[in-house]
Amino acid sequence: MRNTAGYGFARETVAWFRREAWSVLGGLICGLSLLSSCADHSYPGEEALTEEIELTPESSYPIIISVGNSILDESTPDMASRASSFKHPVYVYSFKKDLATDFRITTAENHDVCLIDGSKSPTPTLQGKKAYVGTEEPYLVWSEEPTTMYYLNNNQPYDVYGYYLDGLELTDEAVDRTQEGIRLKVNINGRQDLMSSKAVVTDEQLKQANIPANDWALMREQCFSGYTAASNIQPMLEFKHHxxxxxxxxxxxxxxxxxxxxxxxxxxxKTEGYFTVAHSSVGNMGVNFSETTTYGxxxxxxxxxxxxxxxxxxxxxxxxxxxxxxxxxxxxxxxxxxxxxxxxxxxxxxxxxxxxxxxxxxxxxxxxxxxxxxxxxxxxxxxxxxxxxxxxxxxxxxxxxxxxxxxxxxxxxxxxxxxxxxx
Missing domain, CATH: 2.60.40 (Immunoglobulin-like)
Incomplete structure (x- = not known):
């Protein structure tokens, strides 16, 4: 049965973010100003980031992912229409934002490297973690345990990927996780709308959070993490048709x-192709039918x-x-x-x-x-x-x-x- 328990939780949490954002923001920007921009997006060190704010297990921030540009306006009239466009699960991966990240590593193996995948679901899988698009709110709701996901308390930023198979069922034999990325072997029948997205923080989100323009670059380096979540900057998936x-x-x-x-x-x-749903180079994401000669x-x-x-x-x-x-x-x-x-x-x-x-x-x-x-x-x-x-x-x-x-x-x-x- 579809889990809807997260709807109210997401709404209350986002409201809390908005109430608390001003109290956290001053210390956040001070902490971020101590950072230098790391070319490899690697973790810049605990001391640099906890100068003004110390995150504890009791202050962990949940990961709340929206679909479309709706996190900026909860009164968006097309929420039901958006949900009806996603009748099947959305799958989510999240990996450490670092050029050395190995996409073969699962959450079950190393939670620090792979923040989200399906490896700790009740039925473990190499695919992403299943979620549904809410019918009343613009957020993804996890369909399986755990029903709430948290950022780690080490200030490490993470990349977030989502993909949609439109009801296409795959086994783990179709999942190829390499050091550079993850691709799925797909066989289409003319009914599936294959889509994917990598969350990127937008200018609108930074403006909404009242982040000074001269701190935008530093904030982008920390997306997405407990620090950015403290300012209500959460992943937003804008899907692309393939x-x-x-x-x-x-x-x-x-x-x-x-x-x-x-x-x-x-x-x-052609009916057989390879769908790259997460990759260290976003330009490599998408569906490729050139490696096969299978027609139908x-x-x-x-x-x-x-x-x-x-x-x-x-x-x-x-x-x-x-x-x-x-x-x-x-x-x-x-x-x-x-x-x-x-x-x-x-x-x-x-x-x-x-x-x-x-x-x-x-x-x-x-x-x-x-x-x-x-x-x-x-x-x-x-x-x-x-x-x-x-x-x-x-x-x-x-x-x-x-x-x-x-x-x-x-x-x-x-x-x-x-x-x-x-x-």
């Missing part, structure tokens, strides 16, 4: 287009993952103004959406169709389409709407447009070009 999102829509090209029904759409694409057919489904409804998806019949340009006419979305590997310039799609003939019989056929995005290719984090203009038995026109998911633009191919119909 796959390409395809949406399919049907447009009536001719008046009898409604007689054609789409019963399935599949996209041929990714089927478009309904929103619940079931196969497309049969005898359902056809172009609009009534009230169509055929004087309008093709893609300004009313359209019908087919099924849900499809998540595919990015980087391709062309996807091969197979469309299974039926057409109602004049004698009242149904004719089944398939059409193979080359869905192309020119030299730009299909990019991670973009949503592409594949617009299918239905002419009849032999012909489908194709137009591709980019719509906001993370960013956008416009591309198209000739919608009148016949695309290799096959019976």
């Amino acid at each position: 796959l390409t999102k395809l949406v399919f829509r049907l447009y009536p090209a001719v008046q009898n287009a409604w007689k054609t029904t789409i019963n399935s759409i599949t996209v041929r694409a 057919e990714l089927p478009l489904t309904e929103a619940d993952g079931t196969p497309l409804l049969q005898d359902t998806y056809r172009p609009v019949q009534e009230g169509v103004d055929y004087s309008l340009p093709m893609y300004e006419r009313p359209s019908v979305q087919v099924g849900d959406c499809l998540m595919v590997p990015p980087g391709e310039t062309t996807y091969v799609c197979e469309v299974q169709m039926t057409q109602l003939l004049d004698d009242g019989t149904l004719h089944s056929f398939k059409n193979t389409l080359q869905v192309t995005n020119g030299q730009a290719g299909f990019q991670a984090g973009n949503q592409y709407t594949v617009k299918l203009a239905i002419y009849g038995l032999q012909e489908i026109g194709v137009d591709v447009s980019v719509e906001p998911w993370l960013d956008g633009g416009d591309v198209s191919i000739d919608p009148d070009e016949e695309m290799g119909a096959q019976k």
